[in-house]
Amino acid sequence: MLNLNNIIELLFPVRCAGCGEYLRRPICPRCNAAIRRVSGHTCSRCGKPTAYPVDGCLQCGAHMKTVDRAVAMAVYEEPLRSVIHKLKYGNGWRLAAPLGAMAAASLAPHLLSERPVVTFVPMHFRKRRERGYDHAEKLAAGVARALGLEAVPLLQRARPSPAQASLGYAERRLNVRGAFKPRPAAERSWEVVVVDDVLTTGSTMAECAAVLKTGGVRRVVACVLARDVLDTGQAARYRAG
Ligand SMILES: [Zn+2]
Numbered sequence: 001m002l003n004l005n006n007i008i009e010l011l012f013p014v015r016c017a018g019c020g021e022y023l024r025r026p027i028c029p030r031c032n033a034a035i036r037r038v039s040g041h042t043c044s045r046c047g048k049p050t051a052y053p054v055d056g057c058l059q060c061g062a063h064m065k066t067v068d069r070a071v072a073m074a075v076y077e078e079p080l081r082s083v084i085h086k087l088k089y090g091n092g093w094r095l096a097a098p099l100g101a102m103a104a105a106s107l108a109p110h111l112l113s114e115r116p117v118v119t120f121v122p123m124h125f126r127k128r129r130e131r132g133y134d135h136a137e138k139l140a141a142g143v144a145r146a147l148g149l150e151a152v153p154l155l156q157r158a159r160p161s162p163a164q165a166s167l168g169y170a171e172r173r174l175n176v177r178g179a180f181k182p183r184p185a186a187e188r189s190w191e192v193v194v195v196d197d198v199l200t201t202g203s204t205m206a207e208c209a210a211v212l213k214t215g216g217v218r219r220v221v222a223c224v225l226a227r228d229v230l231d232t233g234q235a236a237r238y239r240a241g
C-alpha cells in the first residue's frame with residue numbers, strides 16, 4: 001500500500017523523534033528549542049535545579065556522596081521524554097549522536113581534567129542482546145565524540161537487576177547493590193564521566209561511581225540527558241522506601 005505517508009517516508013525518511021513530523025532531522029528545530037535546558041543553580045550531587053547552589057539536596061540526601069558532580073542537560077519532560085523513549089525502545093540509536101552532543105555542551109564547563117575517560121551505565125548483556133544495542137553506550141560515544149574523546153567501557157553488569165521504575169528508594173539501592181563490577185581498561189584517568197539517559201533517584205549512578213572509586217578513580221561526573229524531578233510526594237516515598 002502506497003499512501004501519502006509512505007511516499008513522504010521514501011522522499012524524506014527522517015521523522016523528528018519529538019513531534020513525529022517528517023522534517024529530515026532526528027530532532028527538529030522546534031522540538032530542540034522546546035527542550036528546557038537546565039540553567040542556573042543545581043544540586044551538585046544529583047543535578048536537580050535548585051533556587052541556590054547546594055551540595056546535596058533534600059531529594060538526594062547523603063546517598064550521592066560517591067558522585068562529585070551530576071550534570072543534566074534538561075529536565076525530564078516533553079518533548080525530551082518522547083525523544084529518549086525512541087532512543088531506548090524505538091531502534092533510535094541514531095539519536096545518540098545529536099543528543100550526546102547536546103549533553104556534552106552542558107557537561108564541558110564542569111570537567112576539571114583535559115582528558116577525562118567517558119564511560120556509561122551498561123545494560124546486562126542479555127538485555128543488550130534482546131534490544132540489539134545499549135542506548136547508554138551509544139549516548140556515551142556521542143558525548144565523547146563531541147569532546148574529541150572516545151567512550152571506554154569501564155563497568156559491566158555483574159547480574160541482571162529488575163527495572164528500577166516500580167521500586168521505592170530503599171529498594172532501588174538494594175536492587176543495584178553489587179550489580180556492577182569493573183572491567184579492565186587500558187585507558188585510565190583520575191576523572192571519569194559516567195553517561196546515562198535519565199537520573200531519577202541516582203541509586204544506579206551512585207553505585208557505578210562507588211565501583212569506579214574503589215578502582216582508584218578520584219572524581220566521578222554523572223552526565224545525563226534528563227533529570228527526572230520527582231514531586232514532593234514521590235520524593236518522600238523514595239526516602240521512606
Ligand atoms: Zn519536532
Ligand SMILES: [Zn+2]
Binds near residue numbers: 057058060
Ligand atoms: Zn541533590
